[in-house]
Amino acid sequence: MLDIFITDKDVAATPVWQIRANEAEAWCETHAGPGAAWVATSGFKGEAGKVLLLPDGSGGLAGVLLGIGDASDPFAAGALAASLPAGDYRLAGELHGDVSKAAFAFALGTYRFTRYSGNAREWPRLVLPRGVDGEEVSRLARAVFLARDLINTPASDMSPADLAAAAGEVASAHGAALTVIEGENLLSENYPMIHAVGRAAEIAPRLIDMRWGREGAPKVTLVGKGVCFDTGGLDLKPSSAMLLMKKDMGGAACTLALAQALMEAKLDIRLRLLIPAVENAVSGNAFRPGDVLQSRKGLTVEIGNTDAEGRLVLGDALAEADSEAPDLIIDMATLTGAARTALGPELPPFYTKDEGLAEEIAVSAEAMSDPLWRMPLWQPYDAWLESKIADVNHISDGPFAGSITAALFLARFVEKARAHVHFDIYGWAPKAKPGRPVGGEAQGIRALYHLLKRRYGA
Numbered sequence: 530m531l532d533i534f535i536t537d538k539d540v541a542a543t544p545v546w547q548i549r550a551n552e553a554e555a556w557c558e559t560h561a562g563p564g565a566a567w568v569a570t571s572g573f574k575g576e577a578g579k580v581l582l583l584p585d586g587s588g589g590l591a592g593v594l595l596g597i598g599d600a601s602d603p604f605a606a607g608a609l610a611a612s613l614p615a616g617d618y619r620l621a622g623e624l625h626g627d628v629s630k631a632a633f634a635f636a637l638g639t640y641r642f643t644r645y646s647g648n649a650r651e652w653p654r655l656v657l658p659r660g661v662d663g664e665e666v667s668r669l670a671r672a673v674f675l676a677r678d679l680i681n682t683p684a685s686d687m688s689p690a691d692l693a694a695a696a697g698e699v700a701s702a703h704g705a706a707l708t709v710i711e712g713e714n715l716l717s718e719n720y721p722m723i724h725a726v727g728r729a730a731e732i733a734p735r736l737i738d739m740r741w742g743r744e745g746a747p748k749v750t751l752v753g754k755g756v757c758f759d760t761g762g763l764d765l766k767p768s769s770a771m772l773l774m775k776k777d778m779g780g781a782a783c784t785l786a787l788a789q790a791l792m793e794a795k796l797d798i799r800l801r802l803l804i805p806a807v808e809n810a811v812s813g814n815a816f817r818p819g820d821v822l823q824s825r826k827g828l829t830v831e832i833g834n835t836d837a838e839g840r841l842v843l844g845d846a847l848a849e850a851d852s853e854a855p856d857l858i859i860d861m862a863t864l865t866g867a868a869r870t871a872l873g874p875e876l877p878p879f880y881t882k883d884e885g886l887a888e889e890i891a892v893s894a895e896a897m898s899d900p901l902w903r904m905p906l907w908q909p910y911d912a913w914l915e916s917k918i919a920d921v922n923h924i925s926d927g928p929f930a931g932s933i934t935a936a937l938f939l940a941r942f943v944e945k946a947r948a949h950v951h952f953d954i955y956g957w958a959p960k961a962k963p964g965r966p967v968g969g970e971a972q973g974i975r976a977l978y979h980l981l982k983r984r985y986g987a
Contacts, residue, residue, distance in 0.1 A: 531667040533610070533639055534632070535617060535656045542656050544621030545593040545609065547631075548575040549600060556594070564591040577605045578963040580612035593618065603630040603898045607964015610638030610652055619656040628658040629666060630898060636670035637964030642681045668793050669978065672786040673971045675699075679782035680956055680969025684758035684775045688732045689806035692755050692778060696737045696785055696804065703792040705741035705800075720805075720849075721823045722830065722841040727807030729762070729815035736846065737781075737804040741792055746799040747985060748855035749791075750946075752846045753784030754839045754862035755806035762809050762835030763817055776969060777839070779956020780862035781806065787859075787974040794978075796985045803850055805842035809835070821919045825849060826942050831916040833924040839864050840923055840938050847942040847949075854945035857886075859977060861952040867931030868953040871904075877972050878904040880936035881950040889980050890950065899976040901952070904933060911937045 535542070548556055553575050557565040564583035573581045577598030585591035593613065597605045603626050609618070620631065632655060639652045657663045679687065679695060687695075693709050700707040712733035715724040720736055727734025737755070756777040760766060766774070781804045788802045816822065820832045822841065826848040830841065839862050850858050868878050879901055881887050887903050894901040910933055913925035921941065925934045936951050943949040958970040 530663045531636055531670060533636060533652050533654050534663045534667065535654050536663060538656060538659065540617055540656060542617040542619040543590055543592060545595055545618050546622045547597050547620065547625045548594050549625070550575045550596070550598045553594065562586070562591065568594065577602050578608040580608050582613075590614070590616070592621070597625055600625050602963070603627055604634035604637065604962070604964050606631040607634040607638040607962070609635055613653040615651040615653055617654050617656065620658055624658065629661045632657060632661050632663070633666045633670060634964045636666060637673065640674055640677060640964075640966065642678060642968060644678075644682065668790050669975055672790040672974055672978070675789060676782040676786035676971035676974065677969040679785070680776050680779050682775070684808065687775065687778065688757050689727065689735050689755065689808060690732055692757055692781060692804065692806045693735055693737050696739060696802070699785060699789050700739050700741075703741060703789070705739050705792065708738045709735050710738070711735040719825050720845045721825065722845045723805045723807060725816045725822050726809055726838045726842050729812040730808035730810035732808060734805070734807040737802070737806055739788065739802040740800070741788075742799040743797070744799065746797050748799045748801070748853060748857075749981065749985075750801040750803065750850040750853070750855045750858045751784040751788055752803045752843060752850050752858065752860035753781035754778065754843055754864065755781035755804040756839055756842065757806060757808050759809045759836070759838065760811055762838060763811060763815050764834045764836040765811065766836060773957060776956050777863050778806070779954060779969065780860070780952075782969070783861045783954065783956065783971050783974050784859070786971055787977055790974070790978050791981060794982060794986070796981060798981070798985050801850070801853070801855070803846045805846045807838075807842055809838045824942075828921055828941065829919040831919040831922040833922050833926065837924045837935075840935050843939055844942045847939060851943045851945050854947070856947050858943060858946045858949040859952070860939065860950075861954055861973065863956045864953045865932040865935050869955055871932060872902055874955045874957065874959050876900045876902050877952055877954040878902050878932060879950055879952045879973075880904055880906050880933075881948065882906060882940075883948040883950070886948045886950060889983075890976060893979040893983070894976040897975040897979050899973060901973055901976055904936070906936055906940060907933055908937075910934055914938055
């Protein structure tokens with residue numbers, strides 16, 4: 530369990546009251562003393578994420594007010610950790626919303642990416658409210674922290690080799706088996722699209738393959754896009770579009786973080802994680818627009834644009850995942866700008882043909898306040914991927930429905946799995962919120978953890 534949590538309910542701790550918008554005056558009416566007088570002169574109105582420290586009149590701290598606004602943000606408590614001095618605190622008075630989410634938000638507020646700057650600090654601690662599973666909250670917080678750290682790390686220190694090393698650390702910590710197919714071995718092992726996308730980079734492409742869990746358990750396979758940096762290839766991105774491309778391995782970061790949480794929870798599943806790790810670079814041997822690539826599945830793929838490389842590496846990885854006919858394949862990728870145009874950065878779309886799975890995802894997303902939205906695998910658009918010289922083009926020749934056509938392309942590589950779902954995530958928080966700083970962000974993994982635990986948990 531994270532050391533910011535206290536399980537002893539009797540420990541002396543400073544109270545924290547949750548205050549809705551414009552309820553500060555009502556709080557003052559029931560709490561006399563210097564704290565109430567301070568509220569009256571502070572201008573505090575209970576705005577979401579606002580924190581007010583209450584003096585006790587002798588230089589100490591009598592309590593804390595946490596603004597939760599209209600209570601629509603279950604993670605408003607994420608503002609506490611950065612605002613409070615070191616010490617022990619407890620939620621007091623009427624508790625609004627899900628207290629487990631409040632504890633989780635408190636943990637999120639302690640996240641800092643300090644690899645290159647910033648100093649460690651002593652964080653405040655929170656007495657866990659009754660009924661909150663501190664181990665579970667900590668497990669999910671650690672997963673989010675891992676995904677954020679991986680995404681925030683620049684490509685100079687998060688190459689395909691570094692991503693493989695990070696997967697190795699997770700595998701070693703949980704007794705998972707890890708194999709890595711690298712460089713020219715991708716050709717001899719029949720992963721030609723992964724090789725083609727990554728061959729122009731100085732650091733060789735690779736396929737990271739992690740396995741964990743008992744033989745005979747339900748097979749759950751995760752596939753994460755691991756494009757550690759995307760120049761766009763020969764269809765070179767403008768500099769403004771390239772600036773955030775260290776996050777193009779966000780799918781790999783999220784699936785690795787999800788795998789860590791599932792292994793920590795010891796779910797009875799046969800877990801497999803596949804990460805095609807590449808850098809889409811420019812050199813004399815870069816793959817070109819108009820090329821036709823062989824794929825692991827046997828389909829020939831015409832290249833319409835080298836900046837749509839993620840679906841190519843995922844295609845080979847999905848074909849391998851599908852070869853074992855698992856119960857469920859989950860793939861996650863920072864795949865298309867079209868998804869952001871449609872739904873923005875905070876609401877990732879997902880695609881699946883399985884109605885029951887779609888309902889489970891919706892229920893879990895709501896339960897975990899981890900927003901996701903189903904989009905249609907609209908079959909008529911599949912014709913937009915037709916090629917005159919190959920089995921399929923990997924992009925359409927028009928500007929419409931880019932996220933849908935990408936999902937339709939990926940669906941061609943999955944036939945045997947009982948169910949498959951594709952997530953087109955952003956992996957980045959462009960605007961700070963309590964507990965959610967600007968930077969890399971885990972999306973969808975808490976909902977998926979909830980779903981898989983309901984299916985396969987003890």
